[in-house]
Amino acid sequence: NLPSSANAMIKEGTMTNCNTDGETWGGAIVNFPGSTGGMLHVENVTISNAYVNLIDTDIQHVTVSNVTATIASGAQQTGTAFSSDFGVLSEVRLYNFVADDYTSASINAEGLINMTEVDWGNADLTIAPSGSSSTANGPSGDNAIIDDLTVGDMIVYRTQPSIMNDVTAGHIDFSGNAINTDAMVITNLDSGRFGIAGCGWLVQASSIDSDRLYGSCSSSAAPNTMIFDGGTLTHTSNSDHAVYARNSKITLGGVAITSSNAGSGVYLAYGSSNAEIKLIEVSQNGNDCAGTSGATGNCDVYVSSSATTYYGGYAELMAYRVEAIGTPPTPTNVPKSGHVVSASVVDSSGSELFEVGSHVTNSTGEAQVWVITGDSNGATYSNHNLRAYGPAGQNETKTTDAWYISDLSSGFTIGSTYSLMLLPAPVDLNGTNMDCAYLAAWTDADTGAGLPTNGTTPAGGVIYEFDGTPMTLSEDLTLDGCVIRLLGASLTVKATATNTPTLTISNGGKLVIGTSTTAAGSLQAFTSSYPYELDIQDGTLEIDGGNIRDVAQDTVTKSAILVASGATLIVKNSGTIYGSSATSDDMATVKVTGGSASIDSSTIINTANTGTALWVEGASGSYSNIAVSNAAVGIQSYNAAPSIDGFTSTGNTVGVDTHGGMTLPTIYRSTSLENVARGWKTHEVDMSAFIGTADFLQVGANSIYGGGYATPTQSWWSSSRYYMITDRWNIELTYTDASGAVVSENITSVDSEGYYPTSADDDKSGAAGYATYAGGEGGIASWHCNYYAYSFGPKYTGSFDGFLSNIWRTWPGGPQTSVSYPAYYYYPEEFGFRWSEISEDYNPRSGSYPYHYWGYRTSTFSGWSGIYEPPEGFIGGSDYNVCADRASRYSMSSGDGARMSFPIIDITESSLTGIKMYVDVLHNRADNFQDRMDIVAR
Incomplete structure (x- = not known):
């Protein structure tokens, strides 16, 4: 029984025999009413015999994840499986929550409702933002998602889910007008009655198995549009029609209806005031409603004087x-x-x-x-x-x-x-200030058609797809979050002596040059005499079997295609990059200087033995089966750590030229893959090759899930896998101090050598011996995993970073203050470590995984003893002593992952002679699952 407005976390355990006295207000988790805020987080908990109620709360923010509740006797309880009574700005997140022995459930959240893999059996669910008597709208769009839900009857007030997928319920009734004009997309619906009492809704449903459908709106000015594509209706009511429409447009396509009562006082379809019903390939008891001449007369239909029913088929x-x-x-x-x-x-x-x-x-x-x-x-x-x-x-x-x-x-x-x-219509992009908004508004002057699209990115950017379409670009274009895919299509840039268009990729935008069944896509200039400029900022250029040529060479960066910090280059499946003739050997066709690069089974071709085909400087990248030809230098590695697995050098003056360098390792969880004994090992990674090549350095680890798990006692069948366990992340600098002594020390405070400020307001910004803040994440580059907190994975769709209250409140390097909602869901400025996306290719298919726990609980009774004991022992608060990366078997595949990044460090000290990264890794189980950390730096 929690106090009102509590901040409570209940994790990793069991609860048994709760509320055995059968109090009507009692249960497993309840709180004293009257909350004005607070947070309740319940995760990885099994509850047995919670009587009357299970979870009943009015705390503002509630998360329930991986919770199963049962009543041993099977007796149905009279109370609620889950009730969340807080309304304004309340958020409810439920994942893998099974409790099918209760009678009811309710959610009053106005801010966010996300229900994924929730099974409450036959409990009746009411969703009523701020209560049934309120008139306030609840969540909609991405803030209202229902994915895999089992309940009894379900009534939803003033809430508009964007997705209802795999819902099994009794009757489902929506009440209230649509909140926005977006569609509610429904797939695999298994229900009794389904309908809407309200106006302005757009419903797109497929694969339904229901009893009855209805749409009832009080105004002809805002009719509902409801489309049901495929499925069955089993109509048994003798008082309600199988399909009912009032001020609504309802279309049924490919729906087989069986009815025992249609024609006996009720109808298969009833068109009330201003209704429009379309029956396409619909049957009544096996008899088609439509033929080539219209209605067959086989179906019992009523049409009011202001309504119309249309008949059709396939x-x-x-x-x-x-x-x-x-x-x-x-x-x-x-x-x-x-x-x-x-x-x-x-x-x-x-x-x-x-x-x-x-x-x-x-x-x-x-x-x-x-x-x-x-x-x-x-x-x-x-x-x-x-x-x-x-x-x-x-x-x-x-x-x-x-x-x-x-x-x-x-x-x-x-x-x-x-x-x-199909005839490809030529597309000429010749406007001013062209960006993603411009592309969205573009229409063909003759047909009025927009550009062809094929879905959206996880961030909501539109994907434009062209198959064999001839396209021209006459002015600057910025892909600031959207995607263009050239599948066998050519994009020709019309540069002239007086006009050099620039194609910019920023804000997560992407250009894909791919293939169709018969042709390779291309990006090229109208004539090689007048090249164009390509600027990859924080976006991606992907050459997937296509080719690119005629990119202008920049005399400042000494490159044509520059892959700097934030940029990503992917070349694969026989993609080809052609370099123009260069006036110096150090002019690179592709230059990687801090961004992400991956080239696989592809080619870079220079002209007349000039320039460098691929230049990697102060960066890494993966280069497999790469062919370089016709260059002065095929591959130049300059103080870099490229991973090259097979290359072909043809017609180059110099095949590979290496200056300096470093080795960035991969660290495996498996003892056999890493060739170490079971238990903890401290790994040392030398980064000294970066000294003198740049002013700043950022180190990270790409944490990749391979299918295994590292914890001492976790069940193989668990839905979650803690696949990498680590501790004591440190950066060590070796330099000569003011006394002339050579010292090696970790960056453990704001006074340490190498500390980079967290913001322009940081006292160290611009101070003697410190850099002036110029962006990015600064801070203390040392983290020992002794404070419970976690961050969401890269596919998380909300606005929060994770749950970070203890880093705000108790970490000595942080603010050391208690903050209220929503601040504790964000990183404090002083904390420069991050858990973020590697690239879209590593993202899981759905969900918020992988989680990174900045502090994970260990104790001797759960197996953390002997060789498993944390490197510093059990010194963390409440036994939080290690870091853990957690995958989901259901939403992740082998090869998915995320990146753990250190804060930026300052490496301008002239006496600096060494940089090393240290991390402790728990190696456990001699298997071949590729759970690992790929160390990266930029």
Whole structure:
């Protein structure tokens, strides 16, 4: 029984026989009512025999993760499995929460509701922001996600989930108007009644198994639009209709309805005031509602005087493009998957009424499309305007086009098939201030169509995809968060003697130069005499089988393609980079100086034995099966640590030139892979090669999940895997102090050599012997894992960094002050360590994993003794003595991971002679799982 507004964490344990007196207010976890804030975090807890209620709280922020509750007798409890009564700014996060012996559940959060893998059996769930009597809107969009939920009846007030996936429930009723214009996307719905009492909703549902559907809005000015694609309705009610619409547009496509009562006082479909119901390939008790002439009369339908019901079925469209294939090239129809096709019904006067539905072609380029054949007013329809669009081009075939008239003389109706030839429409990007917003607003002057898209990035950036489309760029373009994918398409930059367009990739943006089935994509200038500029800032250039040429050479950076800090270059699958003729040997076609680079089975080709093909300076990177040719120097490694696994040097004056260098190791968790004894080992990594090459250094470890686990006693079947256990992260500098003595010491305080300020307000910024703050994360480059805290993984979609209260409150290097919500969910300025994304390629498919625990609990009774005892013993508060990286078996795959980064350090001291990184690693289990840390530096 917690106090009101408590800050409480309950982790890693069991709770048994709670509330045995059966108090109506009691349970496993409750709090004294009247909270004005607070935080409750329950994780990895098993609860047995919590009577009446399980968790009942009015604390503001609640997280429940990996919690299972059972009643040994199986007796259904009269209370709640979970109740969260705080409203304004409240956030509720539930993950892997199983408790199916309770009667009810409720959530009143206005700020955020995220329910993933929640099973409350038959407990009835009420979601009511600030209570059922409130009028306040609750969460919507990314702040309202329901993914894999099992409950009884479910009523949702004033809340608009963006996703409802794998929901099994009794009746599901939404009440209140839509909060925004975004769609609520529903997949795999298994329910009784499902419907909305409110206005302005857009619902896109697929794969349903329900009893009844309804949409009821009080205003004709804001009708609901509800689309149900595929599934079944099992209608047994003798008082409610199987489908009911009032001021709503409801479309059913491919839905089989069985009804024992339709036609006996209730209807299969009931169209009330201003309703519009479309029955596409719908049947009643096995009998089709529609034929080629409209309604068949097999289905019991009621239509009010202001309503209309449309009838239809399936036709088929194929999208293809003519491509030259073979030797000699032969024009061939190549089907195109992933393209949107649609049919829009046309009346007898030739006027287009509406698009019936949109569909995506399969691997053979085909898709079933919805067509209309009649309506409740007696009109029949046999013709449709046909459209297809996507990366390979577009096609608009109207009923008035000559080929439609000749090919479809009987119309396009149920059972019809037709193929649409895609023609790529040239795209000329020639505006001013062109960026992602410009691309989103771009429309074709002739057709009004926008640029073809294929989804969004995890950060919400739009992905534009072009398959064989000829494109030109005449002015500067910045990809500031969005993605352009050239799949066999060419982007030609129209540079001139007076105009040099710059293509900038920033803010997580990305340019992918890939291939189609017949062609390689390319980025090139209109003429090599006038190159263009390419500026990769904090974004990614990916050459996936395509090629790039004619990039202007920068005389300052001495490079064409510069991969500096924040930039990422990926070249793979026979990608090719062509370098222009250079006037000096040290002009690099590709220069890596702190960014991330990976080149695999690809080629860099210079011109006339000039310049350097690949220059790596003060950086690392992965280079496998790389071919370099026609350069003065094939590969230049300058005080760097490139990992080169197979290369071919052809026609270069010098194949590989190495100046200085260092070795950045990989540290494996497995004893056999690391070739060490079981237990703790201190690893030393020499970074001295960076001395004199730059002013600042940042060291990190890419923590990669390989499928194993490091903890002494964890079950193999656990849903979570603590795959790397570490401690005592330090950077040591060796230098000559003022007395002339040579000292080696860790950066353990703000007074240490190498300390870089945390901000411009840091007292050390600009002070004698210290650098002036110039951005990035500074701080004390030493962390011993003795304070409980954790950070979310790179796919986490919220705004918080993690839970960091103890770093604020008790860490000696921090503020040492207690802060209120939401400050303790963010890193304090003094703490410069970070847990962040390596690159998109390493991100898990979903969820907030991998977590990094800045302090993880150890104790002798849980196996942390003998060779497993933490390096410093049990000195941390509440036995938090080590760091741990935690994966999820369900949302992560082998090879996923995240990066742990040190604060930046200052290496300008002239007497500096050595830099070393130290970390203790627990090596456990002699297996071949590739759990590891790849040490990186920049």
